[in-house]
Amino acid sequence: MLLPAAASAEGRIHIVVMAKMRFGPAPPDLRAGDAIEWVNDDIFRHTATASDGSFDLDLAAGARGRTAFGKAGAVMVRCRFHPGMTLRLVVG
Ligand SMILES: [Cu+2]
Structure with missing residues (x-):
């Protein structure tokens, strides 16, 4: 029986900046x-x-916070306060 290769110790951290009422681009290599x-x-x-x-992260102006992605798939992200702010993430 083959065992899957050991996962790397930790996943990577991608930055998404919220500015001018928009989410920055989705990380293309999110896993x-x-x-x-x-x-x-x-x-x-x-x-x-x-x-x-x-997840549901609430960030005051100037704040930052992290969310983890445990499984592959697509997820839509929006801002609860600004309906025009949306971002589609694809976790590979
Ligand atoms: Cu907003």
Whole structure:
């Protein structure tokens, strides 16, 4: 029986900046086990809220926070305060 190769000790951390009422681009190489560090570089409070309920991060202006991605798949992210802010993530 073959065992899967050992996973790397830790996933990588990708940065997504929120600025000017928008999410920055989705990381193209996001993988299960990775995390995103959300950086609110705006003058407004924003959230990074997953449509599947897997995370809901509330960030004051200037704040940052991380969410981890445990499994592959697509997830839509939006800001609860600004309906125009959306981001589609694909976890490989
Ligand atoms: Cu917002």
